[in-house]
Amino acid sequence: MNRAPLGVFDSGIGGLTVARALFERLPHESVIYFGDTARVPYGPKSPDTVRRYAAEILAYLLGRGVKALVSARSPVPLVGVIEPGARAAVAATRSGKIGVIGTAGTIASGAYERAIQALRPDTPVCAQACPLFVPLVEEGWFDHPATELIARQYLEPLQRAGVDVLVLGCTHYPLLKPLLARVLGAGVTLVDSAEETAKAVARAIEQGDLAAPPDAASVHRFVVSDDEPHFRKVGARFLGEKLQIVEVVPLG
Amino acid sequence: MNRAPLGVFDSGIGGLTVARALFERLPHESVIYFGDTARVPYGPKSPDTVRRYAAEILAYLLGRGVKALVSARSPVPLVGVIEPGARAAVAATRSGKIGVIGTAGTIASGAYERAIQALRPDTPVCAQACPLFVPLVEEGWFDHPATELIARQYLEPLQRAGVDVLVLGCTHYPLLKPLLARVLGAGVTLVDSAEETAKAVARAIEQGDLAAPPDAASVHRFVVSDDEPHFRKVGARFLGEKLQIVEVVPLG
Numbered sequence: 283m284n285r286a287p288l289g290v291f292d293s294g295i296g297g298l299t300v301a302r303a304l305f306e307r308l309p310h311e312s313v314i315y316f317g318d319t320a321r322v323p324y325g326p327k328s329p330d331t332v333r334r335y336a337a338e339i340l341a342y343l344l345g346r347g348v349k350a351l352v353s354a355r356s357p358v359p360l361v362g363v364i365e366p367g368a369r370a371a372v373a374a375t376r377s378g379k380i381g382v383i384g385t386a387g388t389i390a391s392g393a394y395e396r397a398i399q400a401l402r403p404d405t406p407v408c409a410q411a412c413p414l415f416v417p418l419v420e421e422g423w424f425d426h427p428a429t430e431l432i433a434r435q436y437l438e439p440l441q442r443a444g445v446d447v448l449v450l451g452c453t454h455y456p457l458l459k460p461l462l463a464r465v466l467g468a469g470v471t472l473v474d475s476a477e478e479t480a481k482a483v484a485r486a487i488e489q490g491d492l493a494a495p496p497d498a499a500s501v502h503r504f505v506v507s508d509d510e511p512h513f514r515k516v517g518a519r520f521l522g523e524k525l526q527i528v529e530v531v532p533l534g
Numbered sequence: 535m536n537r538a539p540l541g542v543f544d545s546g547i548g549g550l551t552v553a554r555a556l557f558e559r560l561p562h563e564s565v566i567y568f569g570d571t572a573r574v575p576y577g578p579k580s581p582d583t584v585r586r587y588a589a590e591i592l593a594y595l596l597g598r599g600v601k602a603l604v605s606a607r608s609p610v611p612l613v614g615v616i617e618p619g620a621r622a623a624v625a626a627t628r629s630g631k632i633g634v635i636g637t638a639g640t641i642a643s644g645a646y647e648r649a650i651q652a653l654r655p656d657t658p659v660c661a662q663a664c665p666l667f668v669p670l671v672e673e674g675w676f677d678h679p680a681t682e683l684i685a686r687q688y689l690e691p692l693q694r695a696g697v698d699v700l701v702l703g704c705t706h707y708p709l710l711k712p713l714l715a716r717v718l719g720a721g722v723t724l725v726d727s728a729e730e731t732a733k734a735v736a737r738a739i740e741q742g743d744l745a746a747p748p749d750a751a752s753v754h755r756f757v758v759s760d761d762e763p764h765f766r767k768v769g770a771r772f773l774g775e776k777l778q779i780v781e782v783v784p785l786g
Binding site: 286309335352354355483484490493502507513 | 535536537538539540541544547548549550551552553554555556557558559560561562563564565566567568569570571572573577582585586587589590591592593594596597599600601602603604605606607608609610611612613614615616637638639668672704705706708709726727728729731732733735736738739742743744745746747748749750752753754755756757758759760761764765768769772773774783784785
């Protein structure tokens with residue numbers, strides 16, 4: 283239950299038909315509608331300008347605490363990490379039995395099961411929480427005998443269930459890939475959510491005609507809300523290289 | 535081509551594996567990574583709190599001009615108007631021939647064709663721009679003989695193509711529904727994007743356990759960036775009722 287309003291945004295007045303349909307269908311929901319009447323129509327403006335406007339309005343509505351957003355235009359493509367991993371798992375399995383590992387929270391949420399079964403109904407998904415993997419990775423013990431021992435115990439039920447694909451359903455786990463591959467053997471394909479997410483981003487920027495020109499010099503910036511030294515130190519292990527530009531922006 | 539950065543956000547450090555995969559796969563792309571290290575871990579926090587954090591970071595990254603966003607968590611469900619209309623059209627057609635009408639911009643973008651063909655490949659889509667419909671609706675001429683004359687001319691190619699479903703691909707068009715139904719006759723199902731979007735929102739808030747309690751008193755607010763009197767006047771026709779609370783918030 284949540285009393286926050288729904289946000290609706292539009293370049294002008296047309297979205298009021300959507301607001302009206304919402305009022306009728308969802309009489310208990312509050313709604314905040316934003317019509318950008320100062321800058322309507324968006325049609326003749328460039329995609330970059332429209333994106334900028336939409337981002338501004340989205341940020342405004344998020345600031346007003348909306349719990350869901352309705353818009354004819356998403357300011358930017360939003361890529362999650364769950365769906366790309368689920369898609370790769372469904373594509374890779376031959377036995378039809380898919381394993382997923384993640385934090386206790388992710389596994390309890392059932393997000394991967396839902397995403398996998400949305401793509402291929404009735405696929406058996408064998409999910410296993412691996413709560414020690416995040417602290418082991420943050421400690422840098424990617425290939426420690428203790429990590430291997432723990433991995434063997436966590437993965438045993440998945441092996442028994444006969445999964446032939448294992449989704450690494452936590453962004454820390456790609457660092458354990460060599461160890462997990464060794465424990466599971468060649469018969470199990472590891473799906474690296476980070477890698478699949480990067481592929482999905484590549485597709486999204488191609489579809490949106492958003493790619494940087496081939497001569498672009500890329501800049502990689504890191505912003506944290508606290509404790510920059512720790513982030514720099516542990517982050518270099520995650521990134522495989524030093525973090526060049528780190529800013530601290532306190533929020534909240 | 536677009537030199538704006540990609541935004542990546544995460545509760546802490548784990549998302550750096552995604553950043554690393556992005557750096558490798560998209561070497562020309564700039565990236566801005568946000569790690570909420572002050573508030574990590576998100577796992578033990580309530581969904582409302584996590585949503586508030588994520589919304590804040592999303593707004594921050596949009597303010598920094600990112601062109602796409604990657605995150606393990608979307609702060610709020612984002613519902614567009616295209617996909618729900620496309621889904622309803624595919625479900626409703628018997629002949630398999632779908633018509634779409636919209637503004638010149640929407641039709642030129644091919645967004646409905648893409649959404650329909652993503653759901654059912656090779657579906658023939660007959661798309662027709664109807665540039666006079668928006669000004670006719672804003673004039674209030676929902677059932678004027680001139681509007682009917684213009685509608686007959688716009689719709690003739692769609693009828694000739696044998697479409698049995700017509701997607702009203704512009705939020706102004708639901709106001710023309712009675713006239714369009716009369717012109718096309720009972721053999722053509724009209725898909726009202728506003729209505730289908732409201733259904734999609736209802737599903738999204740149910741799935742996200744975001745519904746207001748049944749005793750909630752709803753509040754409907756309207757925010758515009760300019761010209762409140764015109765918005766109030768024309769808006770009442772769109773909404774079928776007076777707009778109670780209208781605020782003016784200049785942006786940009």
